[in-house]
Amino acid sequence: MTTPLYFVGLDVGGTTMKAGVVDDCGKPVAEPISLPTEPERGQDKGLERMDETIRLAVSEAKLKLEQIAAIGVATPGTMDIAGGIILDPPNLKPWRNVHVRRHIERTFKLPTAFQNDANAAAYGEYWVGAGKDVQSMVLFTLGTGIGGGIIMDDRVLEGQHSHGGELGHMRIEMTNPRLCGCNRRGCLEAYASASSVVKRTFEALDADGGKSALHGMFRSHGELTAKDVFIAADKGDALAKQLVDQTAYYLAVGTTNMLHSIDPDMVAFAGGMTAAGESFIERIRHYVRELAFPVPAERTEIRYALLGSHAGFIGAAGCGRQVYQRSLEGKKG
Numbered sequence: 001m002t003t004p005l006y007f008v009g010l011d012v013g014g015t016t017m018k019a020g021v022v023d024d025c026g027k028p029v030a031e032p033i034s035l036p037t038e039p040e041r042g043q044d045k046g047l048e049r050m051d052e053t054i055r056l057a058v059s060e061a062k063l064k065l066e067q068i069a070a071i072g073v074a075t076p077g078t079m080d081i082a083g084g085i086i087l088d089p090p091n092l093k094p095w096r097n098v099h100v101r102r103h104i105e106r107t108f109k110l111p112t113a114f115q116n117d118a119n120a121a122a123y124g125e126y127w128v129g130a131g132k133d134v135q136s137m138v139l140f141t142l143g144t145g146i147g148g149g150i151i152m153d154d155r156v157l158e159g160q161h162s163h164g165g166e167l168g169h170m171r172i173e174m175t176n177p178r179l180c181g182c183n184r185r186g187c188l189e190a191y192a193s194a195s196s197v198v199k200r201t202f203e204a205l206d207a208d209g210g211k212s213a214l215h216g217m218f219r220s221h222g223e224l225t226a227k228d229v230f231i232a233a234d235k236g237d238a239l240a241k242q243l244v245d246q247t248a249y250y251l252a253v254g255t256t257n258m259l260h261s262i263d264p265d266m267v268a269f270a271g272g273m274t275a276a277g278e279s280f281i282e283r284i285r286h287y288v289r290e291l292a293f294p295v296p297a298e299r300t301e302i303r304y305a306l307l308g309s310h311a312g313f314i315g316a317a318g319c320g321r322q323v324y325q326r327s328l329e330g331k332k333g
């Protein structure tokens with residue numbers, strides 16, 4: 001009988017960090033543990049918090065550290081993936097040049113993978129989620145920003161400078177390009193992230209003369225979210241429908257660029273906006289058929305992701321598993 005293999009994945013975000021243990025098939029052994037990241041307390045405290053989150057996840061899974069084969073850690077960029085270092089991430093200020101992989105390796109004495117958080121989420125979906133039956137997949141994560149990841153033949157496309165898969169910042173508009181959170185203009189994120197949908201909505205409301213139901217929604221909630229826009233569109237509000245349709249078009253432009261650059265088996269969408277349902281993804285497919293070459297437009301599967309907010313830690317654990325497998329090959333060869 002072989003000993004079962006377990007891997008810990010840790011997904012570090014600006015607000016919380018989440019760790020969970022998965023088995024060799026990527027199935028979570030227990031619910032993941034979340035602790036506040038509190039980056040403002042400094043990077044040494046941050047590393048301690050990572051250790052603590054990993055330990056709690058292992059005990060939540062009713063396992064001992066000796067039963068863990070490897071660890072994977074995912075963090076937001078900027079980063080040096082190959083070097084295992086967080087450089088100067090806007091979401092983790094004031095952390096700078098944090099040797100995450102070295103720290104985790106030394107603390108737990110286990111093979112440790114280090115990965116960009118969006119790449120890790122893409123790998124999670126590829127390993128056990130929407131992409132588990134395909135060879136290549138692109139994932140767009142639609143949140144405050146737009147994250148992305150590209151997986152080809154079980155490999156995360158990290159790029160030569162740790163900037164592979166920055167799909168939210170592909171340029172999709174040249175004429176009067178909107179300002180993006182990255183301070184560049186015309187990025188996909190500046191049009192189709194949840195917060196950009198809200199910005200576009202307020203601009204459209206200023207111009208529509210009070211007809212849209214969104215005016216009333218704003219007055220009663222005191223704010224508007226992308227979800228409100230999708231709800232109003234579902235109820236038939238003309239302005240909301242137009243905004244949702246334009247958002248689908250922008251995402252189709254981004255998708256088409258990926259079809260024409262890497263020709264993947266699948267393009268998947270994750271994040272809060274995916275609650276919009278089947279009609280939204282069908283609009284994206286519709287515009288891809290208009291924009292892309294006929295063969296990839298016809299054959300590439302375009303769908304929603306499956307793992308929700310678990311994709312990050314599961315994918316990080318999967319990256320840990322890859323490092324573990326490579327360490328075995330090294331011993332054999």
Ligand SMILES: [Zn+2]
Pocket residue numbers: 168169180181182183184185187189190
């Ligand atoms: Zn940008």
